Amino acid sequence: MSEQSTSEQSTDMPVVVQGEPADSYPDMAPEAARGRVLRVTEVGEDILHRRCRDVGAEMFGTEELSRLIDDMFLTMYVAEGVGLAGNQVDVDLRVFVYDCPDDDGVRHVGHVVNPVLDERAPDTPLVVENEGCLSVPGPHAELPRAETATVRGFDMDGRPVVLTGSGYFARCLQHETDHTLGRLYIDRLAARPRKKVLKQMNEMRNDVFARREANAAKLAEG
Template sequence: MPAAHHRPAAVDRRVRLQGEPVDSCPSLLPEAERGSVLRITEAGEEILHRPCRPAQAEFGTPELSRLIDDMFRTMYVAEGAGLAANQVDVDLRLFVYDCLDDDGVRHVGHILNPVLDEAGPVGRRLIEDDEGCLSVPGAVADVPRTDRAVARGFDREGRPLVIEGTGYFARCLQHETDHLNGGLYLDRLSKRDRREALRQRDERREAVLARRAARSAELDAATGRTP
């Protein structure tokens, strides 16, 4: 999911890491400094259109930590607020995120095997707002989502997590969980709006991919890597 185009004018510097408040967090996470950029899958590829398998034996493994590192670097290069494992061609219920909510609070972390609490009638509103997807490069459409979301799952070591979000971060939690269930935001659109989103993608895709390549080169230079 792309980062929000409309950031709050005065950004509150509070940060929640893995759902818990922390004093500070670097703009570029250590995970992203260690990771490598992976290819982002695109709408139409089979892995994006079926549910991902739950993590089981992966907890606590170096392979899982390496995947999370790679996903963070890939997400930053693509200017994303969230990225699911099947978007880098990995069949696993995992997503990473670095996303501001509407109050300017930065939410950073990862979650495995997430399940969203069912939206109840009290305290949640359905909001229609701009939404895009790193797997549909260049396209944006209005998508209705609830303004609050709670995701329950596990961290990389298998410890339970509860991640709560409001506003744009709630949208991010719902969008990424949709990915792991085999869905894209395109599936939530009318036929007309879907055609328009795909038209935007066809028109803008090459420019978006070129920008990602340039950002990857910039990040390599900033972190001391050579081609």
């Protein structure tokens, strides 16, 4: 999920890492320092439009999965996102990373493997807010999402993870879980606004790519 232009990340924010409060935390998750910048897939590529494979038990605790999560964190930061799923870096696995604030000023950081979103309770309100996607580079569109959300899954070592979020973080959890099921946020839009978003993307994507390249170069300089 792309960062909202109005959201501001601050090191003074309370931080929750993998669902647990942390006393302090750096600007970027430590995983990013070990990562490589990968290409972000774009709407229309097949891998974004089909359900990803579950991560099998044999992959938990492996260097392969750890390296993927490292790469995803760094790629997410370079692309100016708050969440990124495996198929967005052309990897057919159900995993996502996130570094996202909620509406109460709490920063949430971590990853989820094989996420499952709890069904929305009938009394959970829907909130209409702007939403964007790193694989739809540039535009945002208004989309209703549940005000609160709970995702269940595992960490890279196979330990159970349960994340409950509200506001913007709840939107992120829903958005990224959708990705692992082969669904983009624009798939939830009516035909006319979807067409508008794709038109805006074509107009904005070159500027977005140039900014990502500049971000990657800046990080490489240290």
